[in-house]
Amino acid sequence: MGFILRWLAALGLIAATYNPTPWNYTAWVDRTWPDQMPLAVLLGLLLFVGYVIYLRATLRSIGPFGMGLVIAVFAALIWVLVDFGLIRLDNPGANTWLAIFALSLVLGIGLSWSLVRRKLSGQADVDDVDE
Incomplete structure (x- = not known):
């Protein structure tokens, strides 16, 4: 359950930043920049903090x-699904969602990997603090 929550948070972070619908940060900023500049900067910084947390943990x-x-x-996996005719890549919106899904998997796995490695090997990372 922990991995799913971390992955869903990563999916939410990426989808909130950009997705093919009009309901995302970049589209909202594009529409409201002159009128909502302080709020746009605040929300952009909050998204940036989320990315720093996820990317730092993933890179480590x-x-x-x-x-x-x-x-x-x-x-x-996408190649296999396309080859079997289960999905098609002619829809730009669907392709964007596939990319968002892939990036969220990378971040979710990266944030969860130390926990998985510890459970599989029984060894804690050097930077782990006693729990």
Whole structure:
């Protein structure tokens, strides 16, 4: 359940920043920038803090190679699904949602990986504090 919550939070963070609907931060800022500049800056900084937390944890736990590996596995899965005719890539909105989903998986796995590694190996990370 912990991984699902971390992944859903990552999905929410990325989808709140940008998605193909008009309900996202970038579209809202584009529409309301002159009138809502202070609120837009505040919300942008809050999103930035979320990205810093997720990216820092992901880079520390799986690193750039692990991030690339997760993306490669997801890309291969999409390739297989396209090859079997289960999905099509001619819809730009669906492609955007696939990218959002893939990036949220990378961040969710990155935030959860230390916990998974500790449960699998029984070894704590060096920077773990007693719990």
